Amino acid sequence: MNQDNGILFTAKKIGNATIKNRFIRSATFENAASQDGSIGEEYIKIYERLSKGQVGLIITGMVYTSGEGKSYHRQAGLHSDEAIAGFAAMNDMVHQNGSKIFAQLCHGGRQSMALGWRPPAPSVGMIDLTYRIFPRSMNNREILSAIKTFASAAKRAQKAGFDGIQIHAAHGYLISEFLSPYFNRRSDEWGGSTEKRFNFLKRVYEAMREAVGSTYPITAKINIEDHTPKAGLTIKESVEHIKGLVDLGIDAIEISCGTLSFSMFNQSRGNVPVAALAKVMIRPLQPFARLFLKTVYPEKKFVFYEDYNLWACDDVKPLLNDTPLMLVGGLRSYESMEKIVREQKADFVSMCRPFIRQPMIVKNWSNGDIKQLTCNNCNNCFGFVPLDESIRCNLNRSF
Numbered sequence: 036m037n038q039d040n041g042i043l044f045t046a047k048k049i050g051n052a053t054i055k056n057r058f059i060r061s062a063t064f065e066n067a068a069s070q071d072g073s074i075g076e077e078y079i080k081i082y083e084r085l086s087k088g089q090v091g092l093i094i095t096g097m098v099y100t101s102g103e104g105k106s107y108h109r110q111a112g113l114h115s116d117e118a119i120a121g122f123a124a125m126n127d128m129v130h131q132n133g134s135k136i137f138a139q140l141c142h143g144g145r146q147s148m149a150l151g152w153r154p155p156a157p158s159v160g161m162i163d164l165t166y167r168i169f170p171r172s173m174n175n176r177e178i179l180s181a182i183k184t185f186a187s188a189a190k191r192a193q194k195a196g197f198d199g200i201q202i203h204a205a206h207g208y209l210i211s212e213f214l215s216p217y218f219n220r221r222s223d224e225w226g227g228s229t230e231k232r233f234n235f236l237k238r239v240y241e242a243m244r245e246a247v248g249s250t251y252p253i254t255a256k257i258n259i260e261d262h263t264p265k266a267g268l269t270i271k272e273s274v275e276h277i278k279g280l281v282d283l284g285i286d287a288i289e290i291s292c293g294t295l296s297f298s299m300f301n302q303s304r305g306n307v308p309v310a311a312l313a314k315v316m317i318r319p320l321q322p323f324a325r326l327f328l329k330t331v332y333p334e335k336k337f338v339f340y341e342d343y344n345l346w347a348c349d350d351v352k353p354l355l356n357d358t359p360l361m362l363v364g365g366l367r368s369y370e371s372m373e374k375i376v377r378e379q380k381a382d383f384v385s386m387c388r389p390f391i392r393q394p395m396i397v398k399n400w401s402n403g404d405i406k407q408l409t410c411n412n413c414n415n416c417f418g419f420v421p422l423d424e425s426i427r428c429n430l431n432r433s434f
């Protein structure tokens with residue numbers, strides 16, 4: 036496990052960005068911005084640690100592209116030009132520490148705690164108990180306007196010195212909703228067939244590409260399985276969307292799974308932090324909240340096992356030609372990650388929770404220190420979101 040001999044410590048390009056090693060910090064919502072979406076010391080510290088820890092490519096947590104696409108109260112935004120300066124200062128620091136950084140751009144769609152009772156979505160849906168909302172269907176004008184916000188936010192990200200963009204097309208947020216036959220019940224140009232469900236993402240990509248020029252890296256995180264109560268996106272349809280993205284010229288694909296509304300713990304797997312999630316209910320309701328959460332997320336329903344999205348690489352990798360593939364989901368052992376890259380199952384290994392707990396692990400590995408990852412998938416890090424506190428590891432209060 037040494038910088039000189041491990042394939043994980045070789046550089047590889049994503050578009051025109053050279054990533055110094057194969058480790059990616061998968062997008063991780065920080066819950067550390069101000070209510071107006073601006074970022075400060077609390078947010079920047081997270082990126083200082085990760086870049087000092089020699090993560091090759093850091094992908095920010097989901098950043099909203101417009102007020103209508105905001106999901107969480109303390110989410111960062113690239114919704115206005117005023118946001119550029121704060122991110123620019125952060126990105127300079129990250130670059131000085133030798134890492135690359137991409138902004139993950141997202142419109143929350145129906146998954147929003149910040150917009151009140153009726154957030155915009157492709158189709159009217161059932162009342163959603165996770166977000167406590169009743170989604171409403173977007174009209175054509177709103178859809179076109181949402182596409183424009185992605186392009187404007189991408190341009191701002193470029194101005195702020197981000198090395199590239201990741202389009203958040205996974206986990207049940209707006210783009211993922213358009214891709215999913217479960218959430219998207221439309222029969223106009225935005226739904227009704229695989230091709231039409233892809234139309235929104237296609238138009239987002241095209242608008243962004245026009246805004247940032249032909250060489251700026253644009254990547255996407257996309258589900259290979261939605262895990263919704265009735266059939267949502269499955270690998271069969273997902274590969275068609277991925278082929279579509281490759282034809283458009285996407286610079287890398289990250290594969291993931293799950294939708295937060297129905298299977299938050301299928302996206303990440305492991306324990307359901309029932310006590311932490313129940314804390315946001317008013318005190319007299321907390322026992323009922325616990326009961327409810329235990330029913331919605333029966334413990335062990337979402338069993339954690341290592342590399343749980345690896346199975347899909349065999350379906351996806353052959354479609355990509357030279358376009359890099361990033362794999363996320365339960366990567367926990369150095370040996371396994373090395374095998375994944377050596378056997379060309381994926382080009383990059385991407386992690387979220389291990390970096391919340393051990394932001395310096397890549398640096399340790401590069402020095403030959405064979406420390407193992409110690410994240411135990413307790414998922415208490417999720418529990419800070421409804422409390423409006425910044426994400427951290429509950430096992431180690433020093434972060």
Ligand SMILES: Cc1cc2nc3c(=O)[nH]c(=O)nc-3n(C[C@H](O)[C@H](O)[C@H](O)COP(=O)(O)O)c2cc1C
Binds near residue numbers: 203206302363387
């Ligand atoms: C606290 C927390 C915040 C997350 N925020 C995001 C996010 O903003 N965008 C995203 O695409 N995925 C997000 N995820 C999902 C992770 O990026 C990743 O796909 C998932 O946790 C599986 O990877 P892991 O086993 O390495 O944690 C988040 C996960 C956690 C635990």
